[in-house]
Amino acid sequence: MRSNFVAELKWRGMLHDVMPGTEEHLLSGMQAAYVGIDPTADSLHIGHLVGVMMLKHFQMAGHKPFALIGGATGMIGDPSGKSSERNLLDETTLRLNQEAIREQLSRFLDFDSKAENSAVLVNNYDWMKDFSFLDFIRDVGKHITVNYMMAKDSVKKRLDAEAKEGMSFTEFTYQLVQGYDFLYLYQHHNCTLQMG
Numbered sequence: 566m567r568s569n570f571v572a573e574l575k576w577r578g579m580l581h582d583v584m585p586g587t588e589e590h591l592l593s594g595m596q597a598a599y600v601g602i603d604p605t606a607d608s609l610h611i612g613h614l615v616g617v618m619m620l621k622h623f624q625m626a627g628h629k630p631f632a633l634i635g636g637a638t639g640m641i642g643d644p645s646g647k648s649s650e651r652n653l654l655d656e657t658t659l660r661l662n663q664e665a666i667r668e669q670l671s672r673f674l675d676f677d678s679k680a681e682n683s684a685v686l687v688n689n690y691d692w693m694k695d696f697s698f699l700d701f702i703r704d705v706g707k708h709i710t711v712n713y714m715m716a717k718d719s720v721k722k723r724l725d726a727e728a729k730e731g732m733s734f735t736e737f738t739y740q741l742v743q744g745y746d747f748l749y750l751y752q753h754h755n756c757t758l759q760m761g
Contacts, residue, residue: 636690
């Protein structure tokens with residue numbers, strides 16, 4: 566049975582912003598949404614709480630939650646809210662962190678039942694690892710302007726704060742990889758919402 570997920574988030578004070586039409590979209594039938602988690606450690610922390618709670622309420626409302634482990638983005642490092650570039654992790658460490666996080670998430674989300682809305686854990690490394698640099702910049706990069714990317718608050722703050730150091734190309738491209746996650750999940754899992 567589906568309930569009104571948007572109304573639930575409003576009631577709980579967990580809704581800051583929402584795209585117009587989202588509530589109606591969710592009321593039209595079971596939908597899929599994801600929350601991204603960078604596996605930079607082998608444990609969730611307090612900063613993940615709201616995202617995990619949203620996934621739980623999403624599943625309780627009768628929808629299909631996707632927990633996106635950012636293996637690829639974790640290798641790059643999210644520039645938002647950071648004063649310096651993250652240490653880059655190797656695949657072995659990221660996979661160990663992924664399994665530990667899945668174990669923790671399974672205390673809140675139903676991954677194992679045969680229910681139509683059972684949760685799914687995905688890792689963006691799995692679809693990014695074989696993407697060549699040339700294919701990526703040709704197939705993804707051509708659809709977004711540098712002006713748009715530069716206007717992002719996370720980029721502006723880093724560039725303003727670190728006029729001497731700046732931001733690495735690796736960090737700058739993070740938003741392209743993150744945007745591709747949404748496209749991939751939409752094309753392969755009919756996932757229509759990102760939450761976070």
